[in-house]
Amino acid sequence: MAFPKINPTTTAAWKKLQARFEAEQHTTIAQHFDNEPERLQRFAHQWEDFYVDFSKNNVSQKALNDLLVFAEQCGLQDAISAYFGGDFINVTENRAVLHTALRSVTPTAVRVKGAAIAPGIAEVKAKMQDFSTSVIEGQWKGHTGKAITTIVNIGIGGSDLGPAMVCEALEHYRNHLKVHFVSNVEGDHVQETIAQLDPETTLFVVVSKTFTTQETMTNANTLREWLVAQLGGEAVAKHFVAVSTNIEQIKAFGIAAENIFPMNDWVGGRFSLWSTVGLSICLTVGPKHFDALLSGAGALDAHFKTAPWEKNIPVLAGLFSVWYNNFWGAASEAIIPYTQYLRSLPAYLQQGIMESNGKNVDRNGAVIGYQTGAIIWGAPGTNAQHAFFQLMHQGTKLIPADFIGFTKPLKGNKDHQNKLLANFIAQTEALMCGKDRTTVEAELNAQGKTPQEIQALAPFKVFEGNRPTTTILINQLTPYTLGALIAHYESKLFVQGVLWNIFSFDQWGVELGKQLATNVLTELEATTTSYENRHDPSTTALIQRCSKP
Numbered sequence: 117m118a119f120p121k122i123n124p125t126t127t128a129a130w131k132k133l134q135a136r137f138e139a140e141q142h143t144t145i146a147q148h149f150d151n152e153p154e155r156l157q158r159f160a161h162q163w164e165d166f167y168v169d170f171s172k173n174n175v176s177q178k179a180l181n182d183l184l185v186f187a188e189q190c191g192l193q194d195a196i197s198a199y200f201g202g203d204f205i206n207v208t209e210n211r212a213v214l215h216t217a218l219r220s221v222t223p224t225a226v227r228v229k230g231a232a233i234a235p236g237i238a239e240v241k242a243k244m245q246d247f248s249t250s251v252i253e254g255q256w257k258g259h260t261g262k263a264i265t266t267i268v269n270i271g272i273g274g275s276d277l278g279p280a281m282v283c284e285a286l287e288h289y290r291n292h293l294k295v296h297f298v299s300n301v302e303g304d305h306v307q308e309t310i311a312q313l314d315p316e317t318t319l320f321v322v323v324s325k326t327f328t329t330q331e332t333m334t335n336a337n338t339l340r341e342w343l344v345a346q347l348g349g350e351a352v353a354k355h356f357v358a359v360s361t362n363i364e365q366i367k368a369f370g371i372a373a374e375n376i377f378p379m380n381d382w383v384g385g386r387f388s389l390w391s392t393v394g395l396s397i398c399l400t401v402g403p404k405h406f407d408a409l410l411s412g413a414g415a416l417d418a419h420f421k422t423a424p425w426e427k428n429i430p431v432l433a434g435l436f437s438v439w440y441n442n443f444w445g446a447a448s449e450a451i452i453p454y455t456q457y458l459r460s461l462p463a464y465l466q467q468g469i470m471e472s473n474g475k476n477v478d479r480n481g482a483v484i485g486y487q488t489g490a491i492i493w494g495a496p497g498t499n500a501q502h503a504f505f506q507l508m509h510q511g512t513k514l515i516p517a518d519f520i521g522f523t524k525p526l527k528g529n530k531d532h533q534n535k536l537l538a539n540f541i542a543q544t545e546a547l548m549c550g551k552d553r554t555t556v557e558a559e560l561n562a563q564g565k566t567p568q569e570i571q572a573l574a575p576f577k578v579f580e581g582n583r584p585t586t587t588i589l590i591n592q593l594t595p596y597t598l599g600a601l602i603a604h605y606e607s608k609l610f611v612q613g614v615l616w617n618i619f620s621f622d623q624w625g626v627e628l629g630k631q632l633a634t635n636v637l638t639e640l641e642a643t644t645t646s647y648e649n650r651h652d653p654s655t656t657a658l659i660q661r662c663s664k665p
């Protein structure tokens with residue numbers, strides 16, 4: 117199945133969408149509701165425990181029809197088949213993209229270079245689950261014979277954000293093991309963590325797909341030195357395990373062969389929490405919950421693969437995002453989870469979405485003349501309401517927002533839950549409906565303000581409304597629903613990348629900074645100032661300042 121390479125702006129549907137935008141840009145979302153009696157039925161979808169309501173978006177039914185045609189003309193169906201089928205769609209790295217196979221109920225069908233991958237997936241998963249069980253149950257002993265109580269995940273980017281976000285999100289399901297995440301190369305981060313560790317009961321999990329990442333290797337070396345200083349060199353075998361594709365490098369680091377959890381090159385870093393990269397998750401929530409996480413993602417994948425597009429949640433989400441980005445000029449999208457458990461979801465999705473779709477060259481190698489890659493940001497509600505919602509309600513920027521909520525709380529406090537959900541619902545209503553001048557004036561009048569006071573104050577109290585939101589209302593936060601939610605965003609970003617005609621699965625844009633940092637490090641550590649002619653004046657001045665003790 118050929119992966120399409122269609123410049124979206126050359127399709128007939130693109131022109132139709134442009135015309136549709138021009139005709140409808142002044143129609144408000146509320147007017148769409150008036151014009152379309154079936155709007156809610158057409159735009160709100162129930163899938164398993166998810167109720168996803170797209171109706172509060174600036175998309176008419178006609179625009180939706182145009183978007184669905186646009187997806188066809190961009191070759192989305194072929195792209196989906198190639199993705200799940202294991203084609204080498206990560207062209208610039210010459211790799212398949214198969215994190216979906218890790219959670220598939222039928223991975224048997226998938227082959228890479230002619231070889232079935234299902235047996236390898238099952239074998240590694242069994243190893244990961246057996247190891248986790250032995251640590252959780254205290255059979256795995258540290259060097260001095262004590263059971264492990266604390267896990268330290270050493271990794272960065274996809275080797276940190278996914279496991280950290282999921283461990284935090286599933287706190288309610290966690291066992292007795294404490295978990296820390298060391299990611300930044302900043303030494304203080306490591307030292308603050310060390311201060312909380314007992315070497316005899318700590319297990320370090322070094323996670324790096326490449327096993328060459330500067331931050332991770334520096335942190336791993338520092339932590340190994342610390343452990344060796346406390347317990348001696350032989351302790352490493354019982355306190356260090358590693359996850360990577362680079363088995364030789366792990367061995368060179370001194371980790372025993374039986375402590376290696378391999379991963380495959382067809383799993384991208386930012387899509388890797390489903391693989392052995394999720395070892396910290398498996399350790400701290402246990403294999404049963406880890407399995408449920410995978411099953412939820414697998415179920416969403418099946419929906420994405422098979423549901424008709426007009427009811428296909430990630431397809432619709434991807435199409436609406438492109439609609440806002442390319443026709444409405446929206447630069448960013450907010451993600452607002454109404455639970456503290458998901459406080460790191462926006463940061464996690466920043467890597468997933470922005471590292472994938474922040475590209476300015478298309479799949480033909482041509483520089484792109486249209487917008488790609490939405491800026492992702494957000495924070496949990498209701499806290500966010502008291503921080504940046506002012507700009508969302510009355511600012512000048514268009515910010516489509518996802519509101520993610522759960523009908524049932526985990527700890528069961530009805531009073532708190534009702535207040536939380538009241539805010540969750542009211543915000544999307546306020547963003548869409550706003551408050552017009554007549555209402556504002558009537559309210560001020562009722563408060564006893566004079567006509568002059570009303571004239572002076574009213575403009576500041578008007579809410580234009582017409583701010584688009586998508587509501588994702590899920591029954592409860594469980595490993596299964598979390599897996600499905602993450603997979604939804606993975607599928608959505610895939611759709612966006614296909615429509616934008618970019619390669620979503622490479623990340624060359626992070627390389628230049630890494631290269632230059634290597635040069636600057638040499639210069640910071642040098643005793644001479646020979647670097648002075650190599651940089652611009654600003655950079656030279658910074659190196660001078662930072663080389664001073």
Ligand code: F6P
Nearest residue numbers: 273274275324325326329385626
């Ligand atoms: O930042 C670039 C990147 O390659 C990410 O894609 C990746 O998740 C991260 O670095 C960490 O890489 P590794 O797992 O190889 O240490």
